[in-house]
Amino acid sequence: MKILVAVKRVIDYNVQIRVKEDGSGVVTDNVKMSTNPPDDNAIEEAVKIKEAGKAKEIVAITIGEEKAQETVRKALAVGADRGIHVKVDNVIEPLAVSKILKKIVEKENPDLVFMGKQAIDDDCNQTGQMLAALLNWPQATFASKIEVKDNALEVTREIDEGLETIEVNVPAIVTCDLRLNEPRYASLPNIMKAKKKPIEQINASDLGVDINPRIEQIKVEEPPKRKAGIKVASVEELVQKLKNEAKVI
Amino acid sequence: MSVLLIAEHNNKEVRPFTYNAITAASQINEDLHVLVLGHQADEVAKSLSEVPNVKKVIHVDNEIYENYIAENYTAAIIKHAENYSHIVSSANTFGKNLMPRIAALLDTSQVSDIIKVISEDTFLRPIYAGNAFATVKSNDKKKCVTIRPTSFDPADKSGGSAEITKSDPAEASSSTKFLKKEEVKSDRPELGTARIVISGGRGMQNGENFKLISDIADKLNAAIGASRAAVDAGYITNDHQVGQTGKVVVPDLYIAVGISGAIQHLAGMKESKVIVAINKDGEAPIFSVADYGLEADLFEALPQFLSELNKLNTIQK
Numbered sequence: 082m083k084i085l086v087a088v089k090r091v092i093d094y095n096v097q098i099r100v101k102e103d104g105s106g107v108v109t110d111n112v113k114m115s116t117n118p119p120d121d122n123a124i125e126e127a128v129k130i131k132e133a134g135k136a137k138e139i140v141a142i143t144i145g146e147e148k149a150q151e152t153v154r155k156a157l158a159v160g161a162d163r164g165i166h167v168k169v170d171n172v173i174e175p176l177a178v179s180k181i182l183k184k185i186v187e188k189e190n191p192d193l194v195f196m197g198k199q200a201i202d203d204d205c206n207q208t209g210q211m212l213a214a215l216l217n218w219p220q221a222t223f224a225s226k227i228e229v230k231d232n233a234l235e236v237t238r239e240i241d242e243g244l245e246t247i248e249v250n251v252p253a254i255v256t257c258d259l260r261l262n263e264p265r266y267a268s269l270p271n272i273m274k275a276k277k278k279p280i281e282q283i284n285a286s287d288l289g290v291d292i293n294p295r296i297e298q299i300k301v302e303e304p305p306k307r308k309a310g311i312k313v314a315s316v317e318e319l320v321q322k323l324k325n326e327a328k329v330i
Numbered sequence: 331m332s333v334l335l336i337a338e339h340n341n342k343e344v345r346p347f348t349y350n351a352i353t354a355a356s357q358i359n360e361d362l363h364v365l366v367l368g369h370q371a372d373e374v375a376k377s378l379s380e381v382p383n384v385k386k387v388i389h390v391d392n393e394i395y396e397n398y399i400a401e402n403y404t405a406a407i408i409k410h411a412e413n414y415s416h417i418v419s420s421a422n423t424f425g426k427n428l429m430p431r432i433a434a435l436l437d438t439s440q441v442s443d444i445i446k447v448i449s450e451d452t453f454l455r456p457i458y459a460g461n462a463f464a465t466v467k468s469n470d471k472k473k474c475v476t477i478r479p480t481s482f483d484p485a486d487k488s489g490g491s492a493e494i495t496k497s498d499p500a501e502a503s504s505s506t507k508f509l510k511k512e513e514v515k516s517d518r519p520e521l522g523t524a525r526i527v528i529s530g531g532r533g534m535q536n537g538e539n540f541k542l543i544s545d546i547a548d549k550l551n552a553a554i555g556a557s558r559a560a561v562d563a564g565y566i567t568n569d570h571q572v573g574q575t576g577k578v579v580v581p582d583l584y585i586a587v588g589i590s591g592a593i594q595h596l597a598g599m600k601e602s603k604v605i606v607a608i609n610k611d612g613e614a615p616i617f618s619v620a621d622y623g624l625e626a627d628l629f630e631a632l633p634q635f636l637s638e639l640n641k642l643n644t645i646q647k
Contacts, residue, residue, distance in 0.1 A: 107458060210429075248507040295469050
């Protein structure tokens, strides 16, 4: 089997987000960037499947500006075999991302496409499902367990009510949840080796897909601030405040 | 044109967030139709026809809709899409799984997880774990929108009498098979809609210690939540997770116990009306959003909390 894994470069999950004063977005200059966390789970799962002898090749792909390549390089350092970087200059919407991925899938013919269930920047949670629709492939979203069978996957999904298990025929799209696995760290020798692995660069404009935005971002603002709270000295005081001041119990 | 809402239900009852989504959908356009895809879900269609905000119910009955197979649902929804300007659902795991599949086939850029309807085409939605709010305008002809249920009040459930029309199923997908669902049954209120939520984090140290939390939850008729760290560590099941990648809750009272307050957790609870933090680390970020902070060892504080509650003559339920 061949697995294509899509990774996205986002503001690191530990960074305190600052909104730009002109309302045009959030501050990204000189801010630490890293791979979208559940995309790390997607790479890890692909590597585990390959290590189990059930996949032959892992291709990591990212779509973004020049520096987005770092996320592909990181995927190569933890076990992907080669990379693809589709260059775009602006932020594009999940629909456009899925159209680009469809073109790459048609060229690469993977059996599986893995990616994180949601990017922690735009919080859209769309790309995997959209790609599945465009390819007319089955989708297994929010995966917390994947079992590879003959030409099928048994996937346990995290849903609001608990867990759901479905079987999808290959080829399929899987979007990964955070509990799917524990992503490994790249070792120094593997980071060095990854520098020699190939990354193919493709310009999005050469793929012949419409990536123009359909959604206008009118403004970005800070959410309303909570008013500052107080510290209470004892449990007794806490219960009295909840009863008599906040009147919630 | 009209709005089509996709109902979430278990073939017997309407799932509660559908009512919140109805409120938001009818703010987009008053001509709101609800699509019920299910198996022997007549009661669900009937309940929804009684919601005053609903103008019409379309009911498709077939065994292929017994479970939420997104592929099967999508095919059925696409058949009706041409009559509608908007297709909407809740932004919970049901709608998140389903809506992008519909949007892609309609060549529409979906607007996810809206918290306010500004106009028919303009919405407010949180980004970056709720650390920024974006006002976005969709320029697509047909709009696919998911709604953050806790940002809208549930619609009234009775008094209406919308027409119920039957419609034919679409083709079933042969490439996806439902195997099983492990639903966690509980007598407690649902996490997403509970008036009080008490959550535990890594500070709980193990699953057994969650009994300290469940004792208080019983007393307050509260739902039990957890941080991602507690779920990752296996103290409690995933359906309890509150946060950016878990559930978003907006209770009247949220009690965070042994939770440091990572950005990803705050995203799921910081809109709560009153927040209490109990943590022995006075510098923990959770205190920055807490209305009442108690710097204390939770293993002493929780039993005391229970005994103080027991002293009260009355407790609101």
